[in-house]
Amino acid sequence: MDQHQPTPSPATAADRTSADRTSADRAAGLAPGLAAGPAVDRAAVRERADEVLRLLAGDRARLREDQWRAIEALVVDHRRALVVQRTGWGKSAVYFVATALLRERGAGPTVIVSPLLALMRNQIDSAARAGIRARTINSANIDEWDAVQAEVAAGEVDVLLVSPERLNNPDFRDQVLPKLAASTGLLVVDEAHCISDWGHDFRPDYRRLRTMLAELAPGVPVLATTATANARVTNDVAEQLGTGTGDDGEGGGALVLRGPLERESLTLGVLRLPDPAHRLAWLAEHLDELPGSGIVYTLTVAAAEEVTAFLRQRGHTVASYSGRTEDAERRAAEADLLANRVKALVATSALGMGFDKPDLGFVVHLGSPNSPIAYYQQVGRAGRGVDRAEALLLPGREDEAIWRYFASLAFPAEEQVRRTLDVLAEADRPLSTAALEARVDLRRTRLETMLKVLDVDGAVRRVRGGWTATGRSWTYDAERYARVAEARESEQRAMREYAATDGCRMEFLRRRLDDDQAWPCGRCDTCAGAGHSAEVSPEALEAARAALGRPGVEVEPRRMWPTGMEAAGIALKGRIAPGEQAATGRALGRLSDIGWGTRLRAMLAPGAPDGAVSGEVVDAMVTVLADWARGPGGWAAPGGGGSDRPVGVVTIASATRPALVDSLGARIAAIGRLPLLGRVEYGPGGPPRGARSNSAQRLRALHDAFTVPPELAAALASCGGPVLLVDDLVDTGWTVTVVSRLLRRAGAPGVLPLVLAVQA
Known part of the structure; x- marks a missing residue:
């Protein structure tokens, strides 16, 4: 209510x-x-x-x-x-x-x-x-x-x-x-x-x-x-x-x-801290000082899970809530917060609208939403039935990289839209989204959103079995899409201004929402003075750095080929043969992490200089390997018939970061006292072309893009055990899948992917 x-x-x-x-x-x-x-x-x-x-x-x-x-x-x-x-x-x-x-x-x-x-x-x-x-x-x-x-x-x-x-x-x-x-x-x-x-x-x-x-x-x-x-x-x-x-x-x-948007019970504040470790340490030390129970918002699912794990480690009763959370777990988390059995839900925007708890005492943002409207929506969950509630923003330098990622999901270019309409018009039956992926160079989320817009506009229609073209004329409103993109950029600038303003924060938000009755609130940190100290104890900071610096996440292998590859001229379908699969691999971190993700994003950003891997990264990768070896199953590779321990290192050719990948492979081989068996090279056609879009299109570009040189093939045939496959980034996962299949077919008993980062 x-x-x-x-x-x-x-x-x-x-x-x-x-x-x-x-x-x-x-x-x-x-x-x-x-x-x-x-x-x-x-x-x-x-x-x-x-x-x-x-x-x-x-x-x-x-x-x-x-x-x-x-x-x-x-x-x-x-x-x-x-x-x-x-x-x-x-x-x-x-x-x-x-x-x-x-x-x-x-x-x-x-x-x-x-x-x-x-x-x-x-x-x-x-x-x-x-x-x-x-x-x-x-x-x-x-x-x-x-x-x-x-x-x-x-x-x-x-x-x-x-x-x-x-x-x-x-x-x-x-x-x-x-x-x-x-x-x-x-x-x-x-x-x-x-x-x-x-x-x-x-x-x-x-x-x-x-x-x-x-x-x-x-x-x-x-x-x-x-x-x-x-x-x-x-x-x-x-x-x-x-x-x-x-x-x-x-x-x-x-x-x-x-009506006016004033919330007299809500106190707004911004706390600038130097890095993710300081923000996490501050939250762990001061969470119990915040009134009642509340919500801690993060910008990504990975961050929500990281923050939840650390706060629990520090003795706080919290629960994670995101688009990845199962419905039964969501219900339980909502009930626990309503009954004040948890101090906070650590949530993504999946909890942004509709959650009704009148006595919600605080909302903390670890990272800025990309819009003052979105921010006001989320902080507005607090203080509805209590005299005082706090809304505290802890912005980070990595926020804008996350904004850019979500902006990349905007409405596709006209050429891609027209291609989709042409494919549907030429089809003799409805096409599912999966079938369209094999013919259209768009990722699933963007493709589905685009189809819904086209459906409402009357250009396509969703029916049993998929989508069909209606044959109605359709105009690409480029001017409107450009204005929407411009509005999004303006909102992002406004969030930077909100964090930096020395004026009333409530008045700032209300004016951004065109509330003509806005005036200074007298309560926020710029009106009444800072309500919280930025200090954190050395012990809490060390614990946060240790948690965020702990390297290693699993890289789940692909098990199924994409639907509809026959339409792309590639005879692959169904389950990937066990004898051609990669094992579950490891990465140093996710690009969306608030720990290693910050460093990895800078290292792997488009245009970042290529160069030998740093000692810090090598040390972290050694830790990943040690934890991997000691973990459940050790080095076991599904379907492998050789030693559990890797017996060699193989790298993958890179068009953008060859020095980084080659040096990483060489350092891992030297430290592990393993032979560097060689590198999987590009085929006659050179590096695959095209964006890393949906699975079908990515596999189509990669299918014939690599080759195993004879020297490497000979080494694999006699290696007698699984090999570490070293690369820089797992995005769609199809590069590792295709190369692992080649290595298994060349004689490798198993393939253990080891990469710097995963996109998700």
Whole structure:
């Protein structure tokens, strides 16, 4: 719930709303004063609305004036409304109260489109407090879909929460969505900034709402809500939803309610520390000083896992929460934070929207989000039901490298889009995303996002079995995409300015969100002075450096060839033969790590000078090898028939860092007293060309790119044991896979990849 007031126990049967009545009962016996028509008693509607709110949020709860204006527009005037209000203002109270009143009038169920499972779970719990029966259809409850749809058809559901991804599922879109559009009594678009490609969390699936809006019965009210939208995003969302902007709230037009973003309980601060070890040490030493329980945000999954492990090592009760976390673990972590059984969730933006804990005491960011809007969205989770909460930013120099990576996932160039459309147009059947990968030079995430945009634009259509071209003309809006990219760069500059400003931080954020009522807050570290010392103890710093400096991560080998390689002229499919696979390898670190990742990113960045490997890196790689040898399974290679211990070192030719790779291989061989057997060379065609895009295209470029020289082949045939395969970087993993296959075919009993870094 987005309401500050205390929460009562669930409503008794006598207190329940019309959720327990049949549709016929509602139609025959409307609550007093709620009859439809021009003579409706608005005062009686207001009184009933306050009654429902008290069931939701406690006996002292009263509707804010703009909450009532939104409810009145939806329930009495059947209008469309866009509500842009700060987190904690009470947006969910608007649609739950409106649902109760509309259901008492005999209206159909409310459909809420929500982006995250955490939000859905909170919403279902909140609705139950007022006797409103809510159900959900999302990727985590597939087994319940048929039952939920039957309950909706029987009139037993008051609120149906739907994830935006369901809107473009072929079966849901074609069979369920039309029925919902025809029967719904209220459509709610929560976190509506996701509709706008100007917003910080654009989701193409949300655009499918335009279809549902067009199919709604006349007079069905629509509510869109968000807490994180500047004027540009607000206008875009309003246009997407057909609400329009600029209305004064009178008459039958759309209603746009935009309020101030001030959060009087929230204290903002920035703490600049010299490196990741200092930031991690500071957090470990000061976490217990922060009020209540809260969230520690990181920019990457790897960082979330690293920070969680270190904080636990230092005695803190924390849990990790990211896109890699299984649903059952997410539920348990959410429950533990809600019940204050953990001091913090260490989370990525997967927890960014919808998590509802009014007494959340703090939000700490280890690394800056790339947008003030995204930052305000996340810090806004704190301080909603307490007098004081802290939001502390600990920026790092590595933040911008991570921003650049996410920026690389922007909408593809026109040539790639046209190629995709041509491939679909030429196909005699629907093509799955995996099948398209073999024909289009785009990674899976970018390809899927692009297809969703094209689907909404009418150029392609998702059907059973994949995607088809519609044949409709489509224009590449290069100017708009360029403006979006420019806006993203402006937001990144603003985050740098936020960290560096000597003015009020709350005022800075509010102005970036076009809040014209912004003024100095008097609470942040620039208004009231720093609230935290940057000092950390030598012992904590040493422990953090040891944790971040501990080298070694596993490199999982590829086990399956990509789908659709036959279409690329390569006869590889299914499982990679065990006798041709690499073993599980090791890397010094991930590029996304907050420890070794910082040094590895600089070493392996495009344009970085090539040169012999440093002594520090060699020492770390020796530690990796020692830990590897002592770990479970030791040097054992799947399918290997020789010694467990590697018997030689092989390197891979490199077009960009030959000195680095060759020197690393030579040093490892010398220290391990192993023969340097040779190098896998490029074939007659030279280094593979093209970007490291999706798996199918990468394998296509690498398939014939390497060769095993005769001298190396002879050494492998007689080596009698597995070999260490040394390279600089594992990105897609296909270089190591292809080269390992060549080495195994040449006689190597096993291949143990050893690389400096992995991309993930």
